Amino acid sequence: MARKVVITGLGATTPIGGDVPTMWNNALKGVSGARTLEDDWVAKYELPVHFAARASTPALDVLSRVEAKRMDPSTQFGVVAAREAWADSGITEVDHDRLAVAFATGIGGVWTLLDAWDTLREKGPRRVLPMTVPMLMPNGVAAAVSLDLGARAGAHTPVSACASGTEALHLGLDLIRSGKADVVVCGGAEAAIHPMPIAAFASMQALSRRNDDPEHASRPYDTGRDGFVMGEGAGALVIEAEEHALARGARIYGELAGTSVTADAYHITAPDPQGLGATRALKAAMFDGRIQPEEVVHVNAHATSTPVGDKPEYTALRAALGAHVDNVAVSATKSQMGHLLGASGAVEAVLTVLAVYERKAPVTINLENQDPEIPLDVVTKTARDLPSGNIVALSNSFGFGGHNAVIAVRSI
């Protein structure tokens, strides 16, 4: 019998709230974090996309100037979220040799990398700061969280594009089940609202161009969807072996019952049109958690609002859940906060855990004309109550490269 793993701490900094309570209240109300970018580089580089969903609370409002100086913006967000999750867990004493970190990012320190390149070209090598390498490395956020909390059972960085944050929970679950750690701080962080990534995502036609109406640009499942909206921020979850949580009398949000990771091996960016990789991931996560389709009441969908991405996920959900998919309340929270790339899975995991714990499914905004090829029961307009008793919620994340990751959260 595998060790049971529970979730005991939550943290987040996102475009719809700089902490978990604020984010959750907004997620239930249905707000948009997308805004027109005021930065001069939008006009300077004639970017085709003029908006994004910035974190609502700048990391510098939370961190000291000196500690922030040594961190890329992505790491700053990650540390903010991890500290909130750690405080929320209520852990006061821990065996640091049994405490691990699994903190993901999709891109890593892109601001640091490109600022340093600008400095090199404009001022020469002498001006490239000595902290450049530790700030740009993708494991920088996991390392910073490990340093901050004294986590010595390994600091891991799963990197699988937009599936990274969910894969961090998959890894964390494995670390505890296999006995390598008792407590893991899992999460994901991203800060890529920079002209180069915007230009690059726009170049592949992945971003919405609804420049005159940013708040309505992220519209998963709507016939008028035309791409995702770049978001930024971080999510963090403290997970621990159930016996460890019970021994300290912890408040338990839910069980991380099952996880899975699969690969499409189909195309470097396009999802398998039949959603075969996603289907296998859903089935594997449910098998891992000994979950029957009928137990699933809620799905936090990947649903980025791209024309090609939203439908294969529906196909996969129907293949994995069968006719029961019609009874499942689906929330597409990227409609509110945009796509946080490598952080999205972690933030959506926080929302999924709260949905199970509070028994409420968050709102999907901007769904006016639902795509008839995606007949899901989408939670719109107002948050929806979830049933009492034993319930399970799933959260999906898919990433360029054909990465699929799914987590299943069970009520306690």
Add this chain to the structure above:
Amino acid sequence: MASNEEILAGLAEIVNEETGLATEAVELDKSFTEDLDIDSISMMTIVVNAEEKFGVRIPDEEVKNLKTVGDAVSFIADAQA
């Protein structure tokens, strides 16, 4: 051309910016590593910022000789002369 007092004040500002230490703590007889707890990465950042501020070059092989704040002030003053 800056006086030693001006160099000390400028250096204290750079140290404060990098480490958060109060400018008054940056005194001539203080050791960067022993007293001010400045690690090698911060030291290199301070050196590069001092080069820019005072218009001097501090070669890498000199940095290890700059044990105290006073050593750095003297080096910068000589380099400016």
